[in-house]
Amino acid sequence: MIFIVRTAQKVNTKVNRDLSKNSVESTADFLFLEPAGYPMASVLEEYPIIENPGVFEHYAREQWNGMIARKGEYLFDRRMYPDFAYRINEVEPPESVIGFKTRIIVKEITVSSAPTVEFTSDVSFDDVVGQEGARRKCKLIERFLQEPGMFGRWAPRNVLFFGPSGTGKTMFAKALANKTHVPILPVKATELIGEFVGEGARQIHQLYERAQEMAPCIIFIDELDAIALDRRYQELRGDVAEIVNALLTEMDGIVERSGVCTIGATNRNDTIDSAVRSRFEEEIEFTLPDEKERLKILESNIKTFPLPVEDVDLREIAKMTEGLSGRDLVSKVLKTALHNVIVEDRDYVNQGDLLDSVKKLKGVQKISDPERLYI
Template identity: 80%
Template sequence: MIDIVRTAQKTSTRSNRDTHSEPAECTAEFLVLEPAGYPMASILDEYPEIEDPGVFEHYAREQWKGYTAHKGEYLFDRRMYPDFAYKVTDVEPPASVIGKNTHIIVRDAVISSVPAVEFRSDVTFDDVVGQQSARKKCKLIERFLESPEKFGKWAPRNVLFFGPSGTGKTMLAKALANKAHVPILPVKATELIGEFVGEGARQIHQLYERAQEMAPCIIFIDELDAIALDRRHQELRGDVAEIVNALLTEMDGIVERPGVCTIGATNRTDTIDPAVRSRFEEEIEFTLPDEAERFAILDSNASTFPVPTKDVDLHAIARMTEGLSGRDLVGKVLKTALHNVIIEDRDAVTQDDLQAAVKKLKNLPAPSTADRMYI
């Protein structure tokens, strides 16, 4: 990231000492600018398109009139595209003041949007263990994405994935995109919350505009409750009404975006604003894995260990881990056991390693023997 430092400054009356040491500032005859972008770039940022250079020139003179322009430094937009920077590539005379007659030129005057980044997924349905009911309901979304023109007003535009963390909501969305051969825009809701009023709404609208360019596609909003918080609880995190309204506008289809399917994911349906929840035509529940599914998750992932396993009973580990999600099994049981083996410079993962990882996760006292460990 390149630090962009605002250098535009208002002309001030110089002291007698300055007047004697430097020539008085004069009005710039012409100013050449080059688009530089935002201080903190994002794939969702929209670059301004200058359709009429004359209109832009008038607008720029009104905005920056009285500022001193220095070659190599930056001028910032404060009106139409807040914080968008233009680099001064030339000014004549040097270090002169922008006035009502300054001719302002922007190189590459037509600035297209940031190139669409297509997030193609390599996750397949085979990677998702269990969740048979959810997978069955996702057939509808798959058919829609394959032929959106056939659905018309009956399209599944908004679908809610809900259930405990780590149960495969993100994986299933990626597998769905892969199966339908469409891009997916995965976004954490917290990334859409701006620092200034209106910024969050702008981010949401730009997200949907980007999706429209890439349609058919999926917008996957994880941690939906972060931006769609029930308005009864908003005092806990500030006023987010403008964010909720922007999301409702897009979900209602006021601006028609054919071929775009929004999938929201949350583990806290009770905190979602009723107005937002009512916009989802379908709610798909994700559940914690049962014993057979826990074994399948453990077996498929343990087989990829960089070191072998020795005398391991994964069925026993599956019985011990009731209530754990797939993410817990992989990240906190298998990975913990594997890392412990590597740290201790041993050559195989054993049953004791797995049981120790489960004990640590569930914070149980150390058993006297392995066969007396009850979970």
């Protein structure tokens, strides 16, 4: 704290020298400021929220009195929240001195509301082909959401879904919500990374508070590795570290949130930070479909084509598409074939169309560099 005060004194001394050097005489009529956050990661989860603009304006004028204000530069709080920065968006007149009559306005911060989007699902387990192992393990979550009181401290509060992209992790979470008639709060981990330090941590706590109000409830965090990647694989920004700490606090159950189940999803479970991974009591694996399952996926989806299908051998297509996920089969094989037929203004889809889309997809996969798949 002593270091911070001395730093502030040095800043004031330099400003005063600049003031005399430049002979700036005009007093600023108004300043329009925008909160910019801390220059480095803060131990504080929150940055200051201005509840009374009039009181803040008096406080700001008193501490910055005599300093030169220039558009694009920063003013630092040196008392209540040391080192917190405000960017000068507008100053009138330009390059003027802050005085006791200067009007100071701070832009209101809008915190993203993405994590609090609530919805119910109409997806059922019948919509997902295969995944028998995951289906069996999910019965535990079903029972918990239906009777959260019976589990006590043995509740499966944190569950990790992992497996290749497109294998049904998101669909299973929606199916769980549908079958148990509970709301689901979905959020992509990347949406939690905010512009300001502390914003993501605040969103995490708000997300869990909202879930508690609606309990029993599912919180589904997709792309978990975006914030919980092992430190060996990334340099953590301050805000990401605080998001992870906030998430760990909620997952540890320090604040009792009965009936709330957190489901995290990732296709890179081996790179999840060990501190985060250890909080998941259950890990449920999602696998790529085998030949029989691929055939079933092709048959069920091709029935919904808006054009007739003639002379197709889906068994052949199923054999050729080993290693593809269900989403790949639908969006990159069936959809590609259908779109090509529509573009060519033809009346029906045939085997050649499906073979062409498979060959095209395999050609793209063959030239892809495996080392760049997750970049």
